[in-house]
Each structure stands twice: as structure tokens, then as C-alpha cells.
Amino acid sequence: xxxxxxxxxxxxxxxxxxxxxxxxxxxxxxxxxxxxxxxxxxxxxxxxxxxxxxxxxxxxxxxxxxxxxxxxxxxxxxxxxxxxxxxxxxxxxxxxxxxxxxxxxxxxxxxxxxxxxxxxxxxxxxxxxxxxxxxxxxxxxxxxxxxxxxxxxxxxxxxxx
Amino acid sequence: xxxxxxxxxxxxxxxxxxxxxxxxxxxxxxxxxxxxxxxxxxxxxxxxxxxxxxxxxxxxxxxxxxxxxxxxxxxxxxxxxxxxxxxxxxxxxxxxxxxxxxxxxxxxxxxxxxxxxxxxxxxxxxxxxxxxxxxxxxxxxxxxxxxxxxxxxxxxxxxxxxxxxxxxxxxxxxxxxxxxxxxxxxxxxxxxxxxxxxxxxxxxxxxxxxxxxxxxxxxxxxxxxxxxxxxxxxxxxxxxxxxxxxxxxxxxxxxxxxxxxxxxx
Numbered sequence: 062x063x064x065x066x067x068x069x070x071x072x073x074x075x076x077x078x079x080x081x082x083x084x085x086x087x088x089x090x091x092x093x094x095x096x097x098x099x100x101x102x103x104x105x106x107x108x109x110x111x112x113x114x115x116x117x118x119x120x121x122x123x124x125x126x127x128x129x130x131x132x133x134x135x136x137x138x139x140x141x142x143x144x145x146x147x148x149x150x151x152x153x154x155x156x157x158x159x160x161x162x163x164x165x166x167x168x169x170x171x172x173x174x175x176x177x178x179x180x181x182x183x184x185x186x187x188x189x190x191x192x193x194x195x196x197x198x199x200x201x202x203x204x205x206x207x208x209x210x211x212x213x214x215x216x217x218x219x220x221x222x
Numbered sequence: 223x224x225x226x227x228x229x230x231x232x233x234x235x236x237x238x239x240x241x242x243x244x245x246x247x248x249x250x251x252x253x254x255x256x257x258x259x260x261x262x263x264x265x266x267x268x269x270x271x272x273x274x275x276x277x278x279x280x281x282x283x284x285x286x287x288x289x290x291x292x293x294x295x296x297x298x299x300x301x302x303x304x305x306x307x308x309x310x311x312x313x314x315x316x317x318x319x320x321x322x323x324x325x326x327x328x329x330x331x332x333x334x335x336x337x338x339x340x341x342x343x344x345x346x347x348x349x350x351x352x353x354x355x356x357x358x359x360x361x362x363x364x365x366x367x368x369x370x371x372x373x374x375x376x377x378x379x380x381x382x383x384x385x386x387x388x389x390x391x392x393x394x395x396x397x398x399x400x401x402x403x404x405x406x407x408x409x410x411x412x413x414x415x416x417x418x419x420x421x422x423x424x425x426x427x428x429x430x431x432x433x434x435x436x437x438x439x440x441x442x443x444x445x446x447x448x449x450x451x452x453x454x455x456x457x458x459x460x461x462x463x464x465x466x467x468x469x470x471x472x473x474x475x476x477x478x479x480x481x482x483x484x485x486x487x
């Protein structure tokens with residue numbers, strides 16, 4: 062892939078990467094850094110893909126993994142303020158913010174971070190278990206089992222509070 | 223990994239973010255059933271608005287600031303092309319003096335080499351140690367990312383990026399504290415390796431055991447033993463799980479990754 066092809070692909074797919082990183086990290090600067098790292102990793106893993114829509118599952122997988130790593134590694138010293146976006150009364154950002162908060166807090170204590178990735182895709186992205194299984198290359202049974210495990214973990218977390 | 227269109231809906235009756243993204247990427251076709259849904263659904267309309275806002279910010283701020291680095295890191299380009307890149311930290315103004323100094327040092331080095339062959343060991347270590355892990359699951363090979371799940375029978379292969387000639391060892395730590403030597407395949411000392419990024423010979427076939435496992439690739443300019451590494455692991459294992467065990471108390475370069483082994487897929 063030459064420079065102009067990479068640039069074109071980045072121009073078209075970058076917004077999806079950036080939006081995903083921004084949703085998870087909630088800090089434009091961190092999301093910008095994560096976007097370039099994630100996109101380079103996506104390209105390294107997807108050189109064989111011809112249809113651009115085929116990149117989306119990889120973007121979801123790699124961006125979620127990368128951003129949860131950033132969060133886990135404690136690169137945030139203090140919680141970032143919410144990102145300014147379009148004002149909507151029933152938008153998914155506001156509606157899922159409580160779920161997102163629980164997921165991110167659980168991410169720091171969970172022993173099995175893949176549970177958190179799956180929970181994020183299910184609760185925040187509204188992905189079906191089949192979609193998650195395809196994106197993460199797992200069986201649907203495993204996805205269901207890990208979702209159950211995550212709910213149990215969050216339940217324990219909430220009770221502890 | 224699918225590359226088809228995801229048109230499934232979740233429990234709320236809305237398409238997922240993935241399906242909406244695919245529709246947007248496909249040009250928001252009016253003939254697509256998603257078009258009618260988005261028009262009548264405030265929740266999905268808000269999702270699209272959020273994506274549009276992020277796209278505006280990306281095109282205005284993120285893309286111009288990052289495209290050079292993305293292209294440079296994604297392309298395999300010759301060093302002379304990289305160093306002349308517009309946004310390269312060394313830029314052209316530094317390049318000519320640097321090349322001149324490099325040339326002079328090279329000439330001095332070549333002149334002195336025959337007389338200094340048996341001098342102090344060449345232990346100057348630059349750069350960082352890296353580790354890429356590949357997993358083969360049911361015939362397909364992919365990169366294994368930190369925190370992912372693997373299954374019995376999966377094969378793991380390691381590709382360390384070694385900064386300089388030295389000694390390398392790959393070990394794993396299980397949740398129960400047991401330590402496995404993955405490289406070299408036998409013996410109890412690190413193996414001498416050359417600088418570079420080559421996949422290590424052979425692969426590891428995972429057994430039936432389950433739970434977290436952390437892999438460390440360890441590099442030093444000096445020879446070191448497995449006993450030394452095991453002592454270091456035992457001294458820190460009581461402080462938490464393998465997920466929290468991010469470094470060993472050893473004076474050497476380290477890279478690590480963690481994964482979970484599950485019984486059934």
C-alpha cells in the first residue's frame with residue numbers, strides 16, 4: 062500500500078477510529094494519540110482486506126482493546142471531563158454514560174478484561190452477541206458466558222459500594 | 223472476522239453502532255432499511271450526529287496533525303526517505319551534519335577496529351525491546367493482543383524485537399505461580415541472539431490448563447539464568463495476579479503480554 066492509499070484510507074476510516082477512541086477515553090488529546098496508534102495497528106492486521114466495510118470489525122476490536130489498555134495502565138491521573146458533542150435529548154452518549162462509567166470502573170479491577178470489552182460492545186455499542194462473537198473471533202456461547210460474568214462482577218462492585 | 227454487513231438489531235430494536243457505522247461508510251443509502259429506521263429513531267439519529275461531530279473534529283484537527291506519522295509508520299520505506307520526511311524530527315537541516323559526523327565516526331571506527339577487537343564488551347544498548355505474539359486458532363493465524371483469550375490446542379509464536387546483540391529468554395507465569403521456560407526450548411540459561419525482529423523458532427501448544435498467563439521476554443547484554451528469573455518472579459508473585467504483574471525486579475530490558483486460557487470456545 063503506498064502513501065496516497067494509506068492517506069485516503071485514513072481520511073475515510075479515521076473518523077470511525079477517532080469516534081470510538083473518544084467514546085472510551087473521553088479526552089480529545091488522548092483520543093487523538095490513540096487514533097493514530099490504533100489505525101497503524103489496524104493496517105498492519107488488515108492488509109488483505111479489499112472492502113472498506115471489512116475494516117470496521119477490526120477497528121472495533123483493536124480500538125476497544127487499545128483504549129482499555131490505556132485506561133488500565135493508569136495513564137489517566139484524573140477523570141477527564143465529558144466531551145462536548147452535539148446536544149441531543151435522548152442521545153446514546155447521555156443514555157449510556159452510567160453504563161460506560163460502570164464498565165470503565167470495572168475495567169480497572171476486573172481479572173478478565175475481555176469481559177469488559179464484550180460488555181462495552183453489548184451495553185454501549187448495542188451489539189448483538191453474534192456481532193460481538195464475530196468481531197472478537199469467539200463463539201456466541203463464550204460471549205454469553207462472559208457477559209454473565211461481567212454482570213456478576215459489576216453486581217459485586219455495586220454491592221461493595 | 224466478518225467483512226459482511228451487520229444488519230442485526232439488538233434488544234432495543236435498534237441496529238448496533240457497528241451496523242450504523244457500516245451504513246454510513248456505505249454512503250447512507252436511502253434504499254437500505256437502516257435509512258428509514260434512522261429517520262424515525264431519535265436514539266439512532268443521535269448516534270449518527272455523534273459520529274458526524276467526531277468526523278468534523280477528525281477532519282479539522284486530528285487528520286492534519288497525525289496523517290504524516292500514520293503514513294510513515296504504516297509504510298515500509300527506506301531510511302533515507304524517512305529521514306527526509308517533512309515532519310520527521312530530524313528534518314533536512316540536521317541531516318547533512320549528522321551524515322557527516324556519522325561518516326567520520328565510521329571511518330575512525332574502521333581504522334581502530336583491528337586494534338580494539340578484544341576490548342570491553344560491546345554492551346551499548348539502544349532502542350527498546352518489543353514483543354509480538356501470534357496465535358494460531360483452528361488453522362487461522364492472527365496477532366494476539368494484550369488481555370485476549372486463547373484455548374487448548376492453540377499455538378503461540380513469539381516475535382521479539384531485539385535492540386542489540388545479547389541474551390534472550392521467554393518465560394511465562396501462570397496464576398498459580400508456576401513458571402514455564404518458552405525460549406530457549408531447553409536448558410536453564412538465556413540464549414545468545416542477534417539484533418533484529420525475527421520470530422523465534424518453534425511454537426508453544428497450549429495445554430488444558432485455564433486461567434491467566436503472563437509472558438515475559440527478557441533481554442540483557444550479559445548471560446543470565448532461569449534460576450535468577452524464577453527468584454525474581456517468586457519475590458513479586460504474592461503482590462497480585464498475573465494481570466497486575468507488569469514488570470519483574472530484574473536489571474534487564476523486559477516486554478510482556480498477558481492472556482487468558484479458557485477451556486471451551
